Amino acid sequence: xxxIGIVLMTLGALPTLLSVLMGPQxxxxxxxxxxxxxxxxxxxxxxxxxxxxxxxxxxxxxVHTIFVTVIKTMGYLAALLSVLYVLIAVAMGxxxxxxxxxxTVFFLYGVLLYWSATGDEDLSGTFQSSPLHPxxxxxxxxxxxxxxxxxxxxxxxxxxx
Numbered sequence: 001x002x003x004i005g006i007v008l009m010t011l012g013a014l015p016t017l018l019s020v021l022m023g024p025q026x027x028x029x030x031x032x033x034x035x036x037x038x039x040x041x042x043x044x045x046x047x048x049x050x051x052x053x054x055x056x057x058x059x060x061x062x063v064h065t066i067f068v069t070v071i072k073t074m075g076y077l078a079a080l081l082s083v084l085y086v087l088i089a090v091a092m093g094x095x096x097x098x099x100x101x102x103x104t105v106f107f108l109y110g111v112l113l114y115w116s117a118t119g120d121e122d123l124s125g126t127f128q129s130s131p132l133h134p135x136x137x138x139x140x141x142x143x144x145x146x147x148x149x150x151x152x153x154x155x156x157x158x159x160x161x
Contacts (some may be wrong), residue, residue: 001048002067008041010109017105023097068117075113082107 012034017025026034052060082103089099 002045003070005041005043005045005048006071009038009046010041012038012041014038014105014109018102021105022101071117072114075110075115075117078110078113079107079116080110089123 014039018029019031052064071124085103085106086100089103090093
């Protein structure tokens, strides 16, 4: 649900930002609609963040790891694709008016996503470590004499000298 909140915030923020920076100007009702989409997404994100903070840390660890990995990957891809767009536009020599604004906005958005998903998670105390094999206490018994057989390696019979 936090991912849905982030998607809604993105759908509300990016068109508004692109419109303000490069046009076309939207009607006031359109900006208000985009603001509502952003606000609902933020409320969903914060509500579920609050609900997740009350759960046991071990219960949310896997879901949190997947969530952070997806957000980092989306940020990395947004930044990478915007850089590729700029490189291809320069190589093709096709420059429209304000051509650099969308890739710059998406690059900054990707860096923001990637940066917001990185952090030092203190996972100590989440799980208790235990040995892989149970500890077996060895009881020392008196050694019994071992009989030597006439068998050698691989079950071959050894010749006596």
